[in-house]
Amino acid sequence: MAVTTHSQSRTEPWIAPLARGPLHGDVSLPGSKSLTNRELVLAALADGPSTIRLPLHSRDSALMVEALRQLGVGIDEVAPAPGATPNPYGPDLRITPAPMHGDVRVDCGLAGTVMRFLPPLAALAVGPVTIDGDPYARKRPMHAVIQALVDLGVDVTDDGGGAMPFSFTGTGSVRGGSLSIDASASSQFVSGLLLSAPRFDEGLHLTHVGERLPSMPHIEMTVAALRARGVRVDEPAVGEWVVHPGPIAARDVTIEPDLSNAAPFAVAALVAGGTVRIRTWPTATTQVGADLERLLPLWGATVTRDGDDLVFDGGVGVRGGASLPGLELDLSRGGELAPALVALAALADGPSEITGIGHLRGHETDRLAALASDVNRSGGAVHELDDGLRIDPAALHGGDWAAYDDHRMATAGAVVGLVVDGGDSAADAPFGQFDESGVRVRPH
Known part of the structure; x- marks a missing residue:
């Protein structure tokens, strides 16, 4: 799948990688x-x-x-x-x-x-x-x-x-x-x-x-x-x-890592399988990204603290045959997590409703319309609600994923691309490595 970024400096699509095995990720996030x-x-x-x-x-x-x-x-x-x-x-x-x-x-x-x-x-x-x-x-x-x-x-x-x-x-x-x-x-x-x-x-x-x-x-x-x-x-x-x-x-202050930007990496463990370690995860924070520690176990992830780090274990993941449940989530506390979680819900075996996010229509783009359009263009079944999205199970296929100059839309496409094969990747790709996916992320 290709994700198009719609930036002034990039007009060509980015080909999202396809996971050929479980992840073993170690991520140090930039500041919030x-x-x-x-x-x-x-x-x-x-x-x-x-x-x-x-x-x-x-x-x-x-x-x-x-x-x-x-x-x-x-x-x-x-x-x-x-x-x-x-x-x-x-x-x-x-x-x-x-x-x-x-x-x-x-x-x-x-x-x-x-x-x-x-x-x-x-x-x-x-x-x-x-x-x-x-x-x-x-x-x-x-x-x-x-x-x-x-x-x-x-x-x-x-x-x-x-x-x-x-x-x-x-x-x-x-x-x-x-x-x-x-x-x-x-x-x-x-x-x-x-x-x-x-x-x-x-x-x-x-x-x-x-x-x-x-x-x-x-x-x-x-x-x-x-x-x-x-x-x-x-x-x-x-x-x-x-x-x-x-x-x-006046005060000298150290900025915490951006926990919301951990969402696509943590979600990737549930999609591709394996583990993703996020470095220096704070024990107490006002960041809504901390809700990932509570939300991802609802889909079957195991989350553990290892010293200063948080480790997300997705088991075998969707790529390994795991079944993700459909969920009803109210994300009014942290709508910025919605794109990554909608991408995850689009790969689930049951219907999901993610609500409390009507205000996302006024973000960098209309994220509700954009998510529905991108997932549906990939064969999904997403319907806009007054205050959110309903995501029904569907078999996704490769194609274009528009990013709308919005980094959360781009990373949502990358999550889907981990397991959506365009049919032209090498069948003998080494286990645990990535090949070209069917997801092409485009600027718009």
Whole structure:
């Protein structure tokens, strides 16, 4: 199967490998995107320099770094401290706060954390700021951010559609106070406001008024990061937060591995069979990827801790003849795990319903429509629900898998490709090695 990535630099499909035997994987993950971009914002607003160790180096984090630099924040690459673990993915970062200025145009790319976290921070700068991103980013939900800025006294100019691009002129301060928003489309609306709230004149008393609030662990992550820097955050009720005005402490912080990005590797053990070891899995975390330790045993995986690592054992796997059950899952806590788990459910012998993920329609792409389209193009039977997907058993075949410029869609295609043979792979491939699969991952 070929996965098409739809990137500016890659137009040819990537041929997903076919597993010819069980895996024996050992994976060291890069840093958490969610934690990296939260800590970058807090460090930019802190009362002194901070060092972020083992940060993620990716397009999303690079866009955040560039946006902060445009606003006047000093960000330098530094060598690891003596005796510290070096980051194989890139240097540590030293962030030095400075008075922020406007006259900038922020490029958010497709990064939800940039487009939702930067505007409240940039409103504290002095001067005009424009927020924009990739063409598809202009379709992503932004009304709650724009309306929140207006309600906080920021003069925002947009086309009336509640989306990018939009502009405002910062005055160096934001009033703050009481604010109600509907964050049903993304928990990032809440996190973006909470992160900058200590620097608002009156802090922030934020209340969510929508019917649902997805991805609560991400908000818990934000609150924990604020409290770790000495900010007082009260939670008087579910969906209500009070951030008191005051300084944000400078702090050196080490970023945890990105546990959500462990999903395709851990799922691969159930598909191809064998074991996958994820290095330095934290014993306590606010990351939703930690739910993999609970979810994958529902499909038959054995999960054990070995020192600092977590080991996922898939037994013989689908490739070895294992039968995966159909499941009913509510992923409202962590919808980012859905693409890998939908790929797994598409290989199960019973029907599955994965719900609590309606908000994924507003992610890097409409992930519900994209998953249904990709699996069905491969011979599957996926139906969209109001709040999720129903996946019925079907015999999958090789073909094109569109990635839509979305890494989670690409890795979902790679998972399916482990056991979907296009019929042209060598029959005598060595056991335990990979051959060309029938899955071709294409950009779009």
